[in-house]
Amino acid sequence: MTETDILLSIRGLTKAYPGVVANDGVSLDILRGEVHALLGENGAGKSTLVKMIYGLVKPDSGEMVLNGAPFAPAEPQAARASGVAMVFQHFSLFDALNVAENIALGMADPPKMRDLAQRIREVSEQYGLPLDPDRLVGNLSAGERQRVEIVRCLLQDPKLLIMDEPTSVLTPQEVEILFATLRKLSAEGTSILYISHKLEEIRTLCDEATILRLGKKVATCVPRDTTARDMAELMVGAELHVPERAGKLPGPVRLAVNRLNIASPAQFGTSLKDIDFEVRGGEVLGLAGVAGNGQDELLAALSGEMLSSAEMVSFDGREIGNLGPTARRRMGLLSAPEERLGHAAAPDMSLTENALLTGVEREGLERHGFLYWGKARDFAEAIIKRFDVRTPGTENAARSLSGGNLQKFVIGREVMQRPGVLVVNQPTWGVDAAAAAVIRQALLDLAEGGTAVIVISQDLDELMEVSDRFAALNEGRLSTVVPAKGLSVEQIGLMMGGAHGMEVAHV
């Protein structure tokens, strides 16, 4: 390795926020044409580090050298001008604008709209990411939206492409195509900084990995020669506990969904079409699917937020499709939606109040319209204790908890109410590995006790770990439900809708 092989060199970058050091003296080198992985748990400081490279955050100290010249971008425009491009984890796209307008917004000096449309077509075909410049972004699938972001970067001939968790919204087939595109780019000399916590992906794609823990660089490794388990333990800094379960024969059908058809109330939502399945007591049904294929709508239809005809949803043989959430909760059909702040929990209310909001029926926290605050507080305390929620007390606002802790609280709140059927959407989204293991174990324990559990998730590893049976949502339709054991990644990918019209890069 000589000096000229290094594209970007980072020395001692430090960034502190009130109460937390996000990055503490991080150093790393990215070579030309290298795919460099950045690994770490949530909160390890990966996002802060790339935001500093992209000019969104100013480091407190430390320096960067790009192409042999000092590099300190004051804003993203400056970073883009130096050849740094970034694909965001939460897409930086505008639903009401079309593809070409979205791409123009991410360019320093966009050509005329008509020329731009032509160039979008050329570049997207060349890299196997076909795109129609005139379509509204709000009508695109998650995979197509990511294509928009990538094409936006490619149009600027980047020297360094930063990708923040790019595969979390893709089917396995789409991931393969993306990797082909990235390999082609890297062969052409573009360096890629790849953030992910999917270790098997990193092993197949990346040349070098830097591992962060609590803001510090703790190790580097060559992913091809390191096992996923070793990398995971480097990230966590401890041994991993894998959830276990005892095999048990499923009981009677608890929840049956029969030809469920509902139009989505959201403007860019997905309508549910002819959904059919049943879940038995003691069983975990895993539902996969790329984001935006009807997961939120299905949860709403099961929880009672969206009403259907009575016969479309039955609970223990009773038709409940036309009953609202409170009536369903009273019977024992509980749910925990994906969005923690604002949907599963009221951000500015205390944990006691949040515990009361869903627990009021089944925990008997109310009589004749008057609330039992003492009992509600005991209930909240019980959740905090059993699920090891890190918080000073029950009177803290839900907003003040970290993502993982709040997630433990909202899942724990439902688990503690002894549900007959529990529906959860993305139960461990943005939660660190240890907390995720606790939540998954709680779901499995619940199933042991005779509850029917439905886990909707975009994390295939998670679904494979907990599910007895498995199905996938694709554009509002549900695939056939099959046993989870022995399912291959290819089969799962096809159930999720295959490659959604993507094609392999024309290398």
Added chain:
Amino acid sequence: MDLSAINPVLLIASLMVAATPILLAGIGELVTERAGVLNLGVEGMMITGAICGFAAAVITGSPLLGFVAAALGGAMLSLLFAFLTQYALANQVASGLALTLFGLGLSALLGQGYVGIKPPATPRIDIPFLTDLPVVGRILFGHDLMVYFGIALVAAVWAFLRYSRAGLILRAVGESHDAAHALGYKVRRVRVLAIMFGGACAGLGGAYVSLIRVPQWTEGMTAGAGWIALALVVFASWKPWRVLLGAYLFGGVTVLQLNLQAAGLAIPVEYLSMSPYLITILVLVIMSADKSRAPAALGRIFHAAQ
């Protein structure tokens, strides 16, 4: 009842005058809202513009300088709103209502010495040959400059939003401030500029009332025109040409019902007086049944989280 007393040519000519204040205020508010800011202070900025413009015109003797002062006055007042909502992160609805109340009070204070004075007359444009054309001449070519300015402004805003890069950035900021921020756009700066544009337009609309339409100064003389302009933007689905259509419709029915009242139509006056509001809302509600919707970030507070 004598309907023949209503002269259609004069009717059309005067509806253009009646529509101009809400047209100006409406197009300004449209730009503000397309940037994602809901400023309910239009009424307050209009009345402030009305007195600033009136006072400046009386002092300098020039109506043109009056309009310039009105635009500045409206923009200055809107800066207060911009500070509250963009930097102090105050609630936009409450701040806008406060701005209206503040503007009404401020204008009454500023206008104490100006009651009962006549402002210098704004000349009508008189093109020797064209204005003398029958019918068309009187309708199209006999107005003051501000009527044409209003129409030109609608065209300019339309072209700005549709074809210019700055317009694209403004729409992007109104659609998702988080995404715009992530791309490195200055969300606050764009919004402050949009708010000031809205304030300046509202000020011009107010001055049109005090300098041309009425023309004199009385307290609270905008009489709710700011609220009409606000409603117009919503019912026009945030589209510039529909604001023009709505404003002319409203102005037209207003003038027509006044004529009908004068002609002694056998309908209670109250029904005639409410007709401009009813008909404008009805037409625009029917038109807004298409897929258009509000800017997604409208009224949401932008907090630049790192």
